[in-house]
Amino acid sequence: MLAQLSHIRNWIFDLDNTLYPASANLFAMIDARIGEYVQRLLGCSPEEARRVQKDYFHAHGTTLSGLITDHGTDPHHYLDYVHDVDMSVLEANEALIEALARLPGRKLVFTNGDAPYARKVLDKLGLGETFEAIHDIHATSYRPKPEASAYQGLCEAYDLDPRESLFVEDMARNLKPAKAIGMTTVWIDNGSEQTPDADRSFIDFTITDLGAWLHTVLES
Structure with a gap:
């Protein structure tokens, strides 16, 4: 194990564009479904729906959180709609499967999506039995990453010491609250990444391939 990470007991992973490559474009399909949902809800143009969608994303962490706050949107109806996408674009990554299996300690998924969707993705990736738990948007009471309460709730729910925890994300802003409570x-x-020019001072490791990096960690 890489000496810098010998203290890690809890391995926490985002789901979308983290446990599968962004090049799969699965989340691009979800993003389009979100736009369609906003357009239908508000009865507006695609352009206005896109503006509202991204304004909510940046202000509330997720478009859903903004829709709940301003429009009383039913989260279950919303999530069922936006996650109705073709998952055949996902493929198992044997290097990642092997590396995750070798990691010592606890492994969890921390996602702003919901658990039913996450389980479908994990099954498609060959990771259905890999993780102890999925901490999803329902578990955060719809106060998603990067809300500090979402991270506190995760640690309390699974009795995690953040100083012994590592969190992997494709969205840098979601790592800042993790670093603030002591996570690697x-x-x-x-x-x-949707905020490319943001601060990166709170990031300990920058990688491009999760499976390859985990193998490096394990073989150091």
Whole structure:
């Protein structure tokens, strides 16, 4: 094990564009479905729906959180709609499967999506039995990453010491609250970042391929 990470007991992973490559474009399909949902809800143009969608994303962490706050949107109806996408674009990554299996300690998924969707993705990736738990948007009471309460709730729910925890994300802004409570932070710089010019001082490791990096960690 890489000496810098010998203290890690808890390995926490984002789901979308983290446990599968951004090049799969699965989240691009979800993003389009979100736009369609906003357009239908508000009865507006695609352009206005896109503006609202991204304004909510940046202000609230997720478009859903903004829709709940301003429009009382039913989260289950929303999530069922936006996650109705073709998952055949996903493929198992044997190097990642092997590396995750070898990691010592606990492994969890921390996602702003919901658990039913996450389980479908994990099964498609060959990771259905890999993780102890999925901490999803429902578990955060719809106060998603990067809300500090989402990270506190994760640690309380699974009795995690953040100083012994590592968190992997493709969205750098979601790593800042993790670092603030003592987690080791890993950013996957894979082209999915939506705030490219933001501060990166809270990132401990920047990687491009999760499976390859984990093998390096394990073999150091």
